[in-house]
Amino acid sequence: MREERxxxxxxxxxxxxxxxxxxAEGVRWLALARMSWVGSLAEEERCQTLVGLVKRQRRLCxxxxxxxxxxxxxxxxxxxxxxxxFQNRRWNCxxxxxxxxxxxxxxxxxxxxxxxxxxxxxxxVAHAVTRACSSGQLRKCGCDRTVRGRSxxxxxxxxxxDNIAYGTAFSTAFVDAREKGEKRKxxxxxxxxxxxxxxxxxxxxxxMQVECKCHGVSGSCEMRTCxxxxxxxxxxxxxxxxxxxxATEVKAESRGARTVLVPLNPQFKxxxxxxxxxxxxxxxxCEADPKLGSLGTHGRVCNKTSKAxxxxxxxxxxxxxxxxxxxxxxxxxxKFHWCCVVKCKxxxxxxxxxxxx
Numbered sequence: 001m002r003e004e005r006x007x008x009x010x011x012x013x014x015x016x017x018x019x020x021x022x023x024a025e026g027v028r029w030l031a032l033a034r035m036s037w038v039g040s041l042a043e044e045e046r047c048q049t050l051v052g053l054v055k056r057q058r059r060l061c062x063x064x065x066x067x068x069x070x071x072x073x074x075x076x077x078x079x080x081x082x083x084x085x086f087q088n089r090r091w092n093c094x095x096x097x098x099x100x101x102x103x104x105x106x107x108x109x110x111x112x113x114x115x116x117x118x119x120x121x122x123x124x125v126a127h128a129v130t131r132a133c134s135s136g137q138l139r140k141c142g143c144d145r146t147v148r149g150r151s152x153x154x155x156x157x158x159x160x161x162d163n164i165a166y167g168t169a170f171s172t173a174f175v176d177a178r179e180k181g182e183k184r185k186x187x188x189x190x191x192x193x194x195x196x197x198x199x200x201x202x203x204x205x206x207x208m209q210v211e212c213k214c215h216g217v218s219g220s221c222e223m224r225t226c227x228x229x230x231x232x233x234x235x236x237x238x239x240x241x242x243x244x245x246x247a248t249e250v251k252a253e254s255r256g257a258r259t260v261l262v263p264l265n266p267q268f269k270x271x272x273x274x275x276x277x278x279x280x281x282x283x284x285x286c287e288a289d290p291k292l293g294s295l296g297t298h299g300r301v302c303n304k305t306s307k308a309x310x311x312x313x314x315x316x317x318x319x320x321x322x323x324x325x326x327x328x329x330x331x332x333x334x335k336f337h338w339c340c341v342v343k344c345k346x347x348x349x350x351x352x353x354x355x356x357x
Contacts, residue, residue: 115244115276120236130168157227176197209228209230300315331345332344
């Protein structure tokens with residue numbers, strides 16, 4: 001009996017150690033994308049049910065419960081945009097069923113892919129919170145009322161300018177919270193993540209645009225009222241994807257009491273605040289490795305005629321591909337009928353589809 005009791009205690013201790021390691025290393029706030037509020041709980045208790053938050057984020061959650069739906073929306077936007085931007089790459093921003101979502105390549109390695117995920121997720125929170133402010137969904141913020149008066153270009157500032165200052169401020173406080181802990185704030189990985197988080201937010205701020213509406217008799221533009229609006233999130237994702245392709249490999253260097261990131265190759269010019277940075281080479285993602293976060297490229301559809309990364313030679317990692325016939329049903333022979341209906345027929349086509357072996 002005594003031996004059984006000792007064995008039970010050891011098992012409990014091992015389980016506790018395993019769980020503490022997982023919470024410290026693996027789970028991140030992006031897991032919110034797959035969670036929902038527990039409706040029967042009081043607001044202050046709901047934050048305790050959310051997986052993936054560090055202490056600072058839980059405190060922010062309790063003080064800003066109404067913003068957490070926007071955080072979840074931002075996480076979903078980030079994942080969907082990442083998958084849209086990388087759909088033709090070996091790593092197509094695939095997620096796993098675990099709460100770690102992206103696996104080790106994002107959570108434990110300082111790769112380009114990790115840099116992009118940090119940037120797009122930080123941008124997602126800033127974009128979603130700002131949009132919620134402008135649409136009147138939040139009590140704590142609204143339109144940016146600092147944009148007012150007459151501009152130098154002769155138009156009147158009016159309408160509802162997007163409150164990007166509030167959105168980026170909350171994104172900074174929430175997304176950067178984990179990297180600013182006492183044990184991490186001076187680490188090279190934390191510096192890298194903080195830089196890429198800020199680059200994601202800058203991608204929105206630097207692409208703010210002016211939208212206007214004309215006023216006057218018969219549609220004339222005798223007077224214009226304008227406001228500042230965020231870019232679409234697709235534009236943000238496209239810009240960050242360009243920064244991914246041109247990301248700078250860096251290393252940590254001590255300068256007095258500070259640690260800074262500098263280019264690994266001293267011949268390269270220093271990175272700017274808009275650039276993405278990374279510190280480790282990426283795996284090839286050719287074979288499945290769920291822990292790494294790679295699903296491999298077996299069974300992926302490739303482009304036979306392309307010489308780019310979506311081409312069968314590169315996407316299939318030299319393993320070759322199979323060709324199969326697929327039936328596609330699409331609208332055809334459409335006619336306009338007065339008034340005002342378009343009627344189409346359904347046509348079938350048989351196409352060749354190429355799949356990596």
